[in-house]
Amino acid sequence: MSAPPSAAARRVAFPPNWPARIAFVALAIYVAYASTILDISWARFVAGFGHGARFIARMFPPNIAADKLQLLASGMLESLQIAIIATAAGVLISLPLGLAAARNLAPLPMAWAARALVALFRTFHPVIIAILFVKAVGFGALAGMLALIVASLGFLSKLVAEAVEEMSMQPVEAVRATGAPFLSLVIMAVLPQVMPRFIGFSAYQLDANLRNSALVGLVGGGGIGATLFTAFQRFDYDFVLTIVLAIIAAIMLGEIVSGFMRRLFQ
Amino acid sequence: MSTSLTASSTGGHLRRWQRFTPGERVMRSTFYLAVLIAIVWSFESIEIIPEFLYDAPQQTVDLFARMWPIDWAWYSKVVHAALIETLHTATLGTIFAVALASAVALLVARNITRSVVLNTIGRFILVATRSVHAMIWALFFVAMFGPGALAGTMAIAVHSIGFTGKFLAEAIEEAKSGPIEALTATGAPPLAILLKGYWPQVKPAFLAIAVFRWDINVRESAVLGLVGGGGLGMALETALSNLYWDQAGLVLVVIFAVVIVTEIVTAWIRSRII
Numbered sequence: 001m002s003a004p005p006s007a008a009a010r011r012v013a014f015p016p017n018w019p020a021r022i023a024f025v026a027l028a029i030y031v032a033y034a035s036t037i038l039d040i041s042w043a044r045f046v047a048g049f050g051h052g053a054r055f056i057a058r059m060f061p062p063n064i065a066a067d068k069l070q071l072l073a074s075g076m077l078e079s080l081q082i083a084i085i086a087t088a089a090g091v092l093i094s095l096p097l098g099l100a101a102a103r104n105l106a107p108l109p110m111a112w113a114a115r116a117l118v119a120l121f122r123t124f125h126p127v128i129i130a131i132l133f134v135k136a137v138g139f140g141a142l143a144g145m146l147a148l149i150v151a152s153l154g155f156l157s158k159l160v161a162e163a164v165e166e167m168s169m170q171p172v173e174a175v176r177a178t179g180a181p182f183l184s185l186v187i188m189a190v191l192p193q194v195m196p197r198f199i200g201f202s203a204y205q206l207d208a209n210l211r212n213s214a215l216v217g218l219v220g221g222g223g224i225g226a227t228l229f230t231a232f233q234r235f236d237y238d239f240v241l242t243i244v245l246a247i248i249a250a251i252m253l254g255e256i257v258s259g260f261m262r263r264l265f266q
Numbered sequence: 267m268s269t270s271l272t273a274s275s276t277g278g279h280l281r282r283w284q285r286f287t288p289g290e291r292v293m294r295s296t297f298y299l300a301v302l303i304a305i306v307w308s309f310e311s312i313e314i315i316p317e318f319l320y321d322a323p324q325q326t327v328d329l330f331a332r333m334w335p336i337d338w339a340w341y342s343k344v345v346h347a348a349l350i351e352t353l354h355t356a357t358l359g360t361i362f363a364v365a366l367a368s369a370v371a372l373l374v375a376r377n378i379t380r381s382v383v384l385n386t387i388g389r390f391i392l393v394a395t396r397s398v399h400a401m402i403w404a405l406f407f408v409a410m411f412g413p414g415a416l417a418g419t420m421a422i423a424v425h426s427i428g429f430t431g432k433f434l435a436e437a438i439e440e441a442k443s444g445p446i447e448a449l450t451a452t453g454a455p456p457l458a459i460l461l462k463g464y465w466p467q468v469k470p471a472f473l474a475i476a477v478f479r480w481d482i483n484v485r486e487s488a489v490l491g492l493v494g495g496g497g498l499g500m501a502l503e504t505a506l507s508n509l510y511w512d513q514a515g516l517v518l519v520v521i522f523a524v525v526i527v528t529e530i531v532t533a534w535i536r537s538r539i540i
Contacts, residue, residue: 052410127401135329252393264293
C-alpha cells in the first residue's frame with residue numbers, strides 16, 4: 001500500500017486484458033464461421049430489407065373491417081378461454097402432482113417417478129406437445145388446451161415440489177402427531193405454507209399460457225394463432241398487423257392483471 | 267386463506283382478530299368470484315367437437331405405434347445437419363441478441379441515458395420485442411428473407427432483445443456510482459467510462475444472462491422450423507407432412523436429448539464461471 005507504484009505501472013493504468021481480447025476475437029471468428037454455415041450474408045440481408053420494406057408497406061394501415069374484427073374477436077376469445085382453462089386445470093392437477101414429487105412427503109420411488117414425468121413435460125416446447133395432441137384429438141381448441149395443460153403442469157408441479165421441500169416440517173409433525181389422515185395433513189400443514197407462493201406461480205403461468213395460446217394455433221391448436229396463420233397464408237398482411245397489435249395489447253393487459261393478482265395475495 | 271383468530275379481551279365481550287382488513291377480504295372474494303366466472307364462462311363457450319374425442323385414445327396409441335420403430339437411419343441423412351443448424355441458430359441468435367440488447371439497455375438505463383423520452387423509447391422496444399413470440403417473428407422474417415436459418419436466427423435475435431435488454435438494463439442501473447465518479451473526475455471519455463467503470467461491474471450479470479438466454483433459445487430454435495425457420499423444426503415439419511411418423515419420432519428424441527444436454531451444460535457453466 002505504502003510503496004509508490006513504479007513508473008511503468010503508473011504509465012499503464014489499465015494493462016491490456018489479453019484473455020478478454022482473445023475471447024473477443026474467437027467470438028468474431030465464430031460469428032463469421034456460423035454465418036457461412038447458416039448461409040447468412042450481407043447480400044441476403046439487403047435483399048431481405050427490400051422485401052421487408054414492401055412487406056411493411058402492405059401492412060399499413062391495419063385492417064379494421066368489421067368482418068375481420070369479428071374474426072379477431074372470436075380468435076382472441078378462444079385463446080383467452082384456452083389460457084384460462086389450461087391454467088385452471090394445470091393448477092388443480094399440479095397440486096397433487098407436485099406433492100407426489102416432493103421428496104420430504106412422498107415415498108421416494110413415487111417422488112422420482114413424479115419428477116421424471118414433470119421433467120418430461122418441461123422438456124418439450126408447448127408447440128411440439130400441441131402437434132402431438134392435434135394428431136390425437138384433431139384440429140381445434142381442445143388440442144391447444146391439452147398442450148398448454150401439459151406445459152403448465154411441467155412448470156407448476158416443479159415449483160410446488162420445490163416449495164413443499166423447502167417448507168418447515170414442524171407443523172407437519174405436529175399434525176401427524178395427532179394421528180390426522182394424510183388429506184388433513186395436506187390441508188392443515190402443507191397448503192398454508194405453500195399457498196402464497198403458489199398463487200404467484202399461477203399468476204405467472206396464466207401470463208405464459210396467454211402468450212403460448214397464440215403459438216399453439218400456428219400448428220393447429222385453435223385460437224388467435226390459427227387466425228394469424230391463416231391471415232399469413234392468405235397474404236392478408238394488413239390483417240396480420242391488426243392481429244399482432246391485438247396480441248401485444250392482450251399480453252400487456254395480462255401482465256397487468258397477473259401483477260395485480262400477485263400483489264393481492266402477497 | 268381467510269383464517270380468523272378470535273381472542274377474548276377484558277370486559278367480557280369478544281374481540282375478533284382478523285388476518286385481513288375488510289377491504290382486503292372484499293378484494294379477495296371479488297377476485298375468487300371473478301376467477302370462478304372466468305372458468306365457467308370458458309368451459310361453457312369453448313368449442314370442442316366431441317366426436318373428435320371418441321377415438322382420441324385409439325389415435326394416441328396409433329401415433330406411438332407409428333413412431334415405433336424409430337427410423338435411426340434418417341439421423342445421418344437429414345437430422346444431423348438440422349441439429350447443427352439449430353445449435354448455430356440458437357448461438358448466433360443469442361450473440362446478435364446480446365449485441366442489440368446492450369445498445370437498447372444503455373438507452374434504457376437511467377444512470378447512463380438521462381432522458382426520459384429516450385428511456386421510454388428503449389423500454390417500448392424491450393416490451394414490443396418480447397411480447398411477440400419468436401415463432402411469430404419467424405413468420406415475419408420468413409416473409410422477408412425466405413425460409414431458412416437466416417429467418418430463424420433473426421427471429422431468435424429480435425425476440426431475445428426484450429428479455430436480455432431488460433435484465434442488462436437492471437444490472438447497469440444497479441452499478442455502483444463510485445468508480446464512475448472517479449473516472450469522470452479524471453476526465454475520461456464516455457467510452458472509457460463504459461469500458462472501465464460499468465463493464466467490470468455488470469460483467470457477471472451479463473454472462474449469466476447470455477448463458478440463460480442461450481438455454482432458452484436452443485429450445486425455441488428447435489421449433490422455429492415449423493414455420494420455416496430452419497433446423498430441427500424443418501426436419502420435423504418434413505417428416506410430419508410426409509406422414510413418416512418414425513422419422514418424426516427420431517426428431518423428437520433428438521430434441522429431447524439436445525434440451526437435456528443444454529440444461530446440463532448451462533448448469534455446469536453457471537456453477538463454474540459465474
